[in-house]
Amino acid sequence: xxxxxxxxxxxxxMLDIVGDKWSLLIIRDxxxxxxxxxxxxxxxxxxxxxxxxxxxxxxxxxxxxxxKRKLPENNKENIYLLTEKGIELVPLITExxxxxxxxxxPLNTEMYxxxxxxxxxxxxxxxxxxxxxxxxxxxxxxx
Amino acid sequence: xxxxxxxxxxxxxMLDIVGDKWSLLIIRDxxxxxxxxxxxxxxxxxxxxxxxxxxxxxxxxxxxxxxKRKLPENNKENIYLLTEKGIELVPLITExxxxxxxxxxPLNTEMYxxxxxxxxxxxxxxxxxxxxxxxxxxxxxxx
Numbered sequence: 001x002x003x004x005x006x007x008x009x010x011x012x013x014m015l016d017i018v019g020d021k022w023s024l025l026i027i028r029d030x031x032x033x034x035x036x037x038x039x040x041x042x043x044x045x046x047x048x049x050x051x052x053x054x055x056x057x058x059x060x061x062x063x064x065x066x067x068k069r070k071l072p073e074n075n076k077e078n079i080y081l082l083t084e085k086g087i088e089l090v091p092l093i094t095e096x097x098x099x100x101x102x103x104x105x106p107l108n109t110e111m112y113x114x115x116x117x118x119x120x121x122x123x124x125x126x127x128x129x130x131x132x133x134x135x136x137x138x139x140x141x142x143x
Numbered sequence: 144x145x146x147x148x149x150x151x152x153x154x155x156x157m158l159d160i161v162g163d164k165w166s167l168l169i170i171r172d173x174x175x176x177x178x179x180x181x182x183x184x185x186x187x188x189x190x191x192x193x194x195x196x197x198x199x200x201x202x203x204x205x206x207x208x209x210x211k212r213k214l215p216e217n218n219k220e221n222i223y224l225l226t227e228k229g230i231e232l233v234p235l236i237t238e239x240x241x242x243x244x245x246x247x248x249p250l251n252t253e254m255y256x257x258x259x260x261x262x263x264x265x266x267x268x269x270x271x272x273x274x275x276x277x278x279x280x281x282x283x284x285x286x
Binding site: 005006007008009010011012013014015016017019020021024025028045046047063085088089091092093094095096097098099100101102103104105107108110111112114 | 148149150151152153154155156157158159160162163164167168171188189190206228231232234235236237238239240241242243244245246247248250251253254255257
């Protein structure tokens with residue numbers, strides 16, 4: 001898929017790719033919950049519609065944020081794994097969590113408690129840990 | 144405006160507010176270009192449609208990311224200023240720039256050069272500088 005960008009601004013260009021309400025949630029599910037199949041993503045609490053999920057997976061694959069693979073032991077089901085480009089979204093996602101925890105919490109009384117994640121104590125350690133864990137998961141699956 | 148959130152996830156909640164292709168560009172224009180009027184935002188290179196701009200400004204005001212004011216010397220034109228909640232989006236916007244600069248640049252050959260901004264040398268200093276500058280602008284305008 002050829003992407004068309006609105007401008008030369010890095011912020012706008014980033015939004016041209018993942019600036020919608022769903023793409024970063026799929027990436028969240030991969031990074032923080034180890035999800036990898038269409039069924040895994042469909043089961044998330046936000047109830048993404050199958051058509052939207054399918055189009056977002058295609059788009060994320062086309063810009064090389066994820067790759068579609070098959071496991072040797074199951075050639076029927078596709079699995080989706082983040083590339084390094086996708087894994088490097090961790091700092092951005094971390095800043096989203098921190099800002100939301102502080103500023104959106106008063107608007108959303110149902111927001112999960114994230115104070116036990118350690119972001120406030122050592123942000124870069126937590127980010128490295130998430131990235132390390134995800135890389136280990138990928139290694140374990142496809143070597 | 145009462146916001147409805149899809150879940151208790153901080154990432155999803157953040158996207159429920161500013162997870163569209165325009166809101167963060169309006170905030171970018173305020174933070175990085177000192178823009179403050181409807182006309183200012185309309186003139187940006189991405190050509191936001193007036194109806195979308197108007198609805199995003201209302202939404203951003205309703206969640207207290209921006210405030211609508213009038214300058215003493217001009218009671219006809221509204222100006223829009225970021226609140227502290229909005230100013231604290233700087234770390235998130237910085238991570239967007241850095242990720243995009245590294246990973247979206249190969250897809251967008253028109254992307255501006257941001258290597259002179261110093262993010263790679265001292266990210267936190269640049270972020271503080273942007274926030275300091277914006278707060279000074281607000282003080283200069285409305286005291």
